[in-house]
Amino acid sequence: MDRVLFGDNQFFGVNHMSEEKARAQAMRFQHLPAVLDVLDAAYQEGIRTFMCTTHDRVAEICDHFRANRAKYPDYVFYPCMPYAHKYANAVTELGMIDALRKFLPDEGALRSMFKGGVAVANKDVEAIMQLLVDAEMKMFAGLNTPVIFIQNVVTDLLLGLGMKDAFRLFHDHVKKKYGAEAGYITMNVPRLLDVLDELGIDNPIVCANINKIGFRMCGGIELYEKTIRTRRFRPVAMSVLASGAIAPREAIAYVCKQPQIESIVFGASGRGNIRQTKVLIDELSQKPS
Amino acid sequence: MIRTAMVGLGKMGLSHLAILRAHPKVDMVGGCDSVTYLTDVLTKYTGLKCYADFDKMLDEAKPEALVVATPSKLHAAMVEKALRRGMHVFCEKPFVLDVADGERLVELAERQHLVTQVGYHYRFVGAFKEAARVVKSGALGRVHHVRAEAYGPVVLRDKGGTWRTAKSEGGGALYDYACHAIDLVNFIAGVPTSVDGVVRRGVFSQGVDDEVYCTLNYASGLSGQLCVNWSDESFRKMSTKISVWGTNGRITADRQECQIYLREAHPSLPEVGKGWTIRYTTDLTDEVAYYLRGEEYSAQIDYFAKSIEEKRTRGENTFRSALEADRVVDMIVSAAGGARPAAPPPSAPRSRRHALLRRIFELVEARI
Numbered sequence: 001m002d003r004v005l006f007g008d009n010q011f012f013g014v015n016h017m018s019e020e021k022a023r024a025q026a027m028r029f030q031h032l033p034a035v036l037d038v039l040d041a042a043y044q045e046g047i048r049t050f051m052c053t054t055h056d057r058v059a060e061i062c063d064h065f066r067a068n069r070a071k072y073p074d075y076v077f078y079p080c081m082p083y084a085h086k087y088a089n090a091v092t093e094l095g096m097i098d099a100l101r102k103f104l105p106d107e108g109a110l111r112s113m114f115k116g117g118v119a120v121a122n123k124d125v126e127a128i129m130q131l132l133v134d135a136e137m138k139m140f141a142g143l144n145t146p147v148i149f150i151q152n153v154v155t156d157l158l159l160g161l162g163m164k165d166a167f168r169l170f171h172d173h174v175k176k177k178y179g180a181e182a183g184y185i186t187m188n189v190p191r192l193l194d195v196l197d198e199l200g201i202d203n204p205i206v207c208a209n210i211n212k213i214g215f216r217m218c219g220g221i222e223l224y225e226k227t228i229r230t231r232r233f234r235p236v237a238m239s240v241l242a243s244g245a246i247a248p249r250e251a252i253a254y255v256c257k258q259p260q261i262e263s264i265v266f267g268a269s270g271r272g273n274i275r276q277t278k279v280l281i282d283e284l285s286q287k288p289s
Numbered sequence: 290m291i292r293t294a295m296v297g298l299g300k301m302g303l304s305h306l307a308i309l310r311a312h313p314k315v316d317m318v319g320g321c322d323s324v325t326y327l328t329d330v331l332t333k334y335t336g337l338k339c340y341a342d343f344d345k346m347l348d349e350a351k352p353e354a355l356v357v358a359t360p361s362k363l364h365a366a367m368v369e370k371a372l373r374r375g376m377h378v379f380c381e382k383p384f385v386l387d388v389a390d391g392e393r394l395v396e397l398a399e400r401q402h403l404v405t406q407v408g409y410h411y412r413f414v415g416a417f418k419e420a421a422r423v424v425k426s427g428a429l430g431r432v433h434h435v436r437a438e439a440y441g442p443v444v445l446r447d448k449g450g451t452w453r454t455a456k457s458e459g460g461g462a463l464y465d466y467a468c469h470a471i472d473l474v475n476f477i478a479g480v481p482t483s484v485d486g487v488v489r490r491g492v493f494s495q496g497v498d499d500e501v502y503c504t505l506n507y508a509s510g511l512s513g514q515l516c517v518n519w520s521d522e523s524f525r526k527m528s529t530k531i532s533v534w535g536t537n538g539r540i541t542a543d544r545q546e547c548q549i550y551l552r553e554a555h556p557s558l559p560e561v562g563k564g565w566t567i568r569y570t571t572d573l574t575d576e577v578a579y580y581l582r583g584e585e586y587s588a589q590i591d592y593f594a595k596s597i598e599e600k601r602t603r604g605e606n607t608f609r610s611a612l613e614a615d616r617v618v619d620m621i622v623s624a625a626g627g628a629r630p631a632a633p634p635p636s637a638p639r640s641r642r643h644a645l646l647r648r649i650f651e652l653v654e655a656r657i
Contacts, residue, residue, distance in 0.1 A: 013525050017569050019543050026525075085526050091300045125330055156581045160307025162335040187580035191311070215571050218580045245571040 001049070001147065001205070004281050005078065006042045006274075007238065007267035008052040011035050016243040025269060032060050041271040043072060045278045051078040051207075051265050053151065056086070059139035066142055080149040080185060081136040103135060129166065130173050137178065147205055148174045149183035159192055168199045181205055183236070188218045190227050203232050210237035210261065212246050212254035228260050236263040248280055256284035291597050294319035294352035296343055296367055297359035298327055301381055301408070305356055308587050310335075311579040314594045319350035343367060347374060354404075354597055357381060361459025365390040372397045377404040379593045383468045384611035386459050388619050391612040398608055404596040406589070406604070407611035409472040411529065411544075413585035413592070415573030420531060420542035421477045428555035429535025435478040435505070435513040437470035441527035443519040447493045461497030462519040463489060463618060466527065470517055472614040473531050474505065477542075480613045481505035481513060487624040492520040503621055544583075545570045 009015065013026030029035050039050060039061070052058050058079075065075055090099035137148070150170060158166045171182040183205040186192045196204045210228070214221035216239065228235055241251045255261055264281055268274045293315050295306055302322070309315050321340045322328050328339035340346035347355075347370065354377040357367050365385045371378050372394060384407045385391040398405045411417050424432060443465070474481070483506045492499035499520040505513030519527075532541040538551040549566045551558075577587035589606070596604050 016545065018546050019528060088300065153582060157303065157307050160311040160579060160581055162310055165334055213571065214576065216580055218578060220576065242571050245569065
């Protein structure tokens with residue numbers, strides 16, 4: 001994984017501090033050229049990995065990168081699935097069964113199986129999970145996707161429910177079908193690692209909030225620091241700035257002084273911020289001579 | 290460990306179940322839902338003992354506490370059964386659809402000193418807690434107006450066939466969205482004594498309201514407005530905002546932030562100066578032991594568990610408190626005389642066909 005990954009919250013009206021800021025960003029990025037300008041700016045600053053949800057609009061971004069391979073020869077996508085609101089709103093509107101039916105492909109016996117409310121056998125759960133992953137991956141066809149993440153809402157739902165096998169099924173499917181490594185986004189790192197260890201998933205890629213104020217780091221900042229120091233996994237730090245609650249230099253210094261943290265993902269809307277953050281990460285990542 | 294069972298494993302149910310199972314003081318002894326393929330999967334993959342029959346679960350699992358997340362029309366009967374067996378109950382919102390049922394259940398629970406809680410999770414959101422604190426402090430001066438707004442992208446087309454789109458089952462934006470906003474008003478500004486100017490309409494739905502507007506009246510002279518619309522695609526997800534105006538300033542709060550404006554500093558809020566003060570979720574939010582979808586969902590379950598441990602029966606979001614929201618909903622329903630359909634309907638034959646399809650969907654959904 002690259003040291004610096006570019007995130008996508010800013011493009012889709014996600015801001016953990018302010019709904020007004022989120023709306024302003026949604027307006028600014030409602031048309032594709034504005035999004036591509038920012039991705040280009042990031043690319044020119046040396047950030048070639050885009051870590052993005054499977055929001056419908058990402059499909060347009062994928063089209064652009066497919067059509068311009070020469071311009072971005074080494075570009076990498078890290079899909080994060082699913083874009084949960086798409087499913088949550090559908091469940092509210094349609095009910096769980098119809099919502100699932102809506103997102104499964106038309107073909108195949110699985111979809112019709114639901115019509116009778118037939119009990120699901122073990123292998124069916126695996127098949128449904130694979131179909132949902134494949135449906136989300138369609139937009140990335142032909143692009144380089146070496147790591148595929150499960151979004152925290154799903155990771156943490158499965159983790160809480162105790163549906164551990166799903167993590168293994170996901171891991172095996174993305175490896176076999178896409179030659180990709182599985183990544184897990186979570187707000188509950190220590191607990192997730194216990195489960196991944198139990199499943200024998202070695203040295204997993206785990207993306208989580210890691211920030212100096214302990215924002216959304218369940219188990220507490222000390223436990224996170226100890227976990228990062230002592231356990232075998234590849235941490236990707238997100239929410240490093242805690243949505244702007246920490247000054248950039250201080251925020252990045254906190255993450256960079258934990259050498260086990262492999263990558264940092266951040267989102268920004270302007271070239272100035274992108275450059276500033278990238279330069280800070282590069283500067284503070286250098287080992288003291 | 291608190292032996293806990295849960296009934297209703299839909300969207301909220303599964304979320305609650307995940308949080309409950311991650312809670313160190315809770316032992317989940319049973320789950321119940323009529324959708325057997327779901328309970329089969331849960332049993333197979335998580336080891337949770339599941340039941341299709343609610344009574345059987347109560348008999349066999351012998352829980353001390355029950356979490357109810359079934360469609361709203363089923364709440365009253367299930368809550369009553371649990372209370373009669375001496376169980377502590379956490380019930381999803383809205384509490385009940387009939388105020389008379391609610392009064393009976395409040396009395397039943399209080400007589401037995403049982404812990405009760407309803408899932409109005411906004412009372413556990415840092416920014417809303419802060420808004421309640423600021424308003425109660427008196428720093429805004431004489432409070433004269435409150436406005437609660439909830440918008441979101443749920444019903445955006447002329448279709449849908451779940452219980453949420455059936456009025457008799459506690460569906461529609463009134464029960465799904467508005468009751469959150471109403472409870473927030475009750476929490477922050479107090480309970481209104483009457484409502485008027487009620488507008489309840491389908492925007493796309495035929496049978497239920499997609500938008501609800503009304504004026505809230507208070508004995509104190511305070512006035513309020515409720516604005517709810519779940520057919521607004523410009524919102525990414527449900528977004529709720531409350532604003533309170535007083536003679537010395539105003540406050541506006543949503544899930545992320547609290548914006549306070551004080552004309553003059555006030556001794557009861559020494560940390561908030563004259564002019565604007567903005568406080569964000571990052572410093573208003575208490576850490577939870579397990580995070581899923583938002584701190585408030587875990588915080589409310591943790592609060593319920595603590596209430597049981599500490600025998601706290603007069604805490605936050607009790608049945609009595611949630612019944613106040615049901616009363617306001619009831620006032621809105623009585624005043625409006627039922628939801629009116631979206632106007633104009635696309636065309637008569639199409640509407641009839643859609644109504645028939647919807648009915649078929651409802652029946653299918655009800656059977657599985």
